[in-house]
Amino acid sequence: MNRQEKKQRTVPVPMNEQSPQERVRNFKEVPLGYTEDQAVEEASQCLQCKKPLCVEGCPVNVRIPQFIKSIAGRDFAEAARILKQTNSLPAVCGRVCPQEDQCEKKCILGKKFTPIAIGNLERFAADRERERGEISVPERKPRNGKNIAIVGSGPAGLTAAGELAKEGFDVTIFEALHETGGVLVYGIPEFRLPKEIVRQEISQLEKLGVKIRKNFIIGKTATIDELFDEDGFDAVFVGSGAGLPSFMRIKGENSIGVYSANEYLTRSNLMKAYKPESQTPIIRGKCVVTVGGGNVAMDSARTARRLGAEKSIIVYRRSEAEMPARDAEIHHAREEYVEFKLLCNPVEILQDENGFVEGIRCIRMKLGEPDSSGRRRPVPIEGSEFVIDCDVVIIAIGNKPNPLIPDTTPDISVSKWGTIIVNEEDGRTSKQGVYAGGDIVTGAATVILAMGAGKKAARSIMEDLLPCSSQGSDRS
Numbered sequence: 001m002n003r004q005e006k007k008q009r010t011v012p013v014p015m016n017e018q019s020p021q022e023r024v025r026n027f028k029e030v031p032l033g034y035t036e037d038q039a040v041e042e043a044s045q046c047l048q049c050k051k052p053l054c055v056e057g058c059p060v061n062v063r064i065p066q067f068i069k070s071i072a073g074r075d076f077a078e079a080a081r082i083l084k085q086t087n088s089l090p091a092v093c094g095r096v097c098p099q100e101d102q103c104e105k106k107c108i109l110g111k112k113f114t115p116i117a118i119g120n121l122e123r124f125a126a127d128r129e130r131e132r133g134e135i136s137v138p139e140r141k142p143r144n145g146k147n148i149a150i151v152g153s154g155p156a157g158l159t160a161a162g163e164l165a166k167e168g169f170d171v172t173i174f175e176a177l178h179e180t181g182g183v184l185v186y187g188i189p190e191f192r193l194p195k196e197i198v199r200q201e202i203s204q205l206e207k208l209g210v211k212i213r214k215n216f217i218i219g220k221t222a223t224i225d226e227l228f229d230e231d232g233f234d235a236v237f238v239g240s241g242a243g244l245p246s247f248m249r250i251k252g253e254n255s256i257g258v259y260s261a262n263e264y265l266t267r268s269n270l271m272k273a274y275k276p277e278s279q280t281p282i283i284r285g286k287c288v289v290t291v292g293g294g295n296v297a298m299d300s301a302r303t304a305r306r307l308g309a310e311k312s313i314i315v316y317r318r319s320e321a322e323m324p325a326r327d328a329e330i331h332h333a334r335e336e337y338v339e340f341k342l343l344c345n346p347v348e349i350l351q352d353e354n355g356f357v358e359g360i361r362c363i364r365m366k367l368g369e370p371d372s373s374g375r376r377r378p379v380p381i382e383g384s385e386f387v388i389d390c391d392v393v394i395i396a397i398g399n400k401p402n403p404l405i406p407d408t409t410p411d412i413s414v415s416k417w418g419t420i421i422v423n424e425e426d427g428r429t430s431k432q433g434v435y436a437g438g439d440i441v442t443g444a445a446t447v448i449l450a451m452g453a454g455k456k457a458a459r460s461i462m463e464d465l466l467p468c469s470s471q472g473s474d475r476s
Helices: 036-043 064-072 076-086 090-096 118-132 155-166 195-207 224-229 261-269 295-306 327-335 404-408 447-465
Strands: 031-033 147-151 170-174 211-213 235-238 258-260 287-291 311-316 338-342 344-351 357-370 376-380 386-389 392-395 434-436
Touching (some): 036 064, 036 118, 064 076, 076 090, 090 118, 090 447, 147 155, 195 211, 224 235, 258 261, 261 295, 261 392, 287 295, 295 327, 327 338, 357 392, 434 447
Parallel strands (some): 147 170, 147 235, 170 211, 235 434, 287 392, 311 338
Antiparallel strands (some): 344 357, 357 386
């Protein structure tokens, strides 16, 4: 396709997906992926810019033009190989990264038309390699004798582990839960990110020599100091995420049928509460109200529909323009008949005589002046209260880091919000030999930002432990 033809582009090649009527009855993935011909058609529209701004927009610096060029030339195996040079989790990123605010936002083609569907192409290349059984494992340098402990197996920890393993470090991941993947397995539903894909991505790290120890809680099973003093690790990376849910502190919040989004999604995603034989049941409400406007709120509301809710309602205190959720997630929620009650805020959860949820009292809001986030501050409208009858309420207003690691490692500096303080450029903490990144540092954020932080910290570990080596973790 020549440049004149590219100017006619209006939208990316669409991806097939399950119909809303079908998918609300199952937990299977909604988008079905590109065919080979669709991927080639989309990739062929890339301008192959001499100064690719899309790469600048990627927190892990994927060589975007190169892998897209390989797809356009039908060298799909090479596209996957290029991706994995800089990204340990391409099949994950292709599904859950907010490309529209990062790489695709920088796409030159998007200045006049729609940007290249970089995320869809990344997903295609990773999926095709896996489905064909043609998986390539990145080259690993000879062992250098240094041992690294990774705390947490979420996106930050997995990325740091992959980068370090490729450079010859012996890496052990310590995971508190019984399954590896962190937020990728307990937080993101199957219909957005199939768990088998996460397991396959992690298996590639194990082929690089990464060891994983599950059911191991740093701060209880062993402290960070014990990892150094007793187990002989040379450095520790903390990527334990932000798994402590925030609540509204309103009357009735302890009613039966009130869940944090963290608990609700963990019961469904990790413990398979939607299966009849599950040992971790979940209340299947007829009307479920989810409080919040982010991706986690969308995941919760859409999960409620799949668990049989006749009504699933989002209550959000601002307007849709201020919602932090991805446009695609809001779109899919609307298609699945999730209702949106915007410019509303809960003030009380109502319960019956037995303590079960029977409704939620809300107040209408209006938007005032911008707050510190740059979004207009919601202001209550006096006398506008109303009640939504419901039997389950999910609170999805954010998470904070668990204080266990800072509490058991007092020489690590933390902020007033409980996040670990690091040098933003390199992930170094106040404690010698300890590095951190992801939600434990930023608070709840995106998968790709956590991955970028894991990559930065890995570079710092290489610099500090192998100062005379010419490491090149980006291999770009």
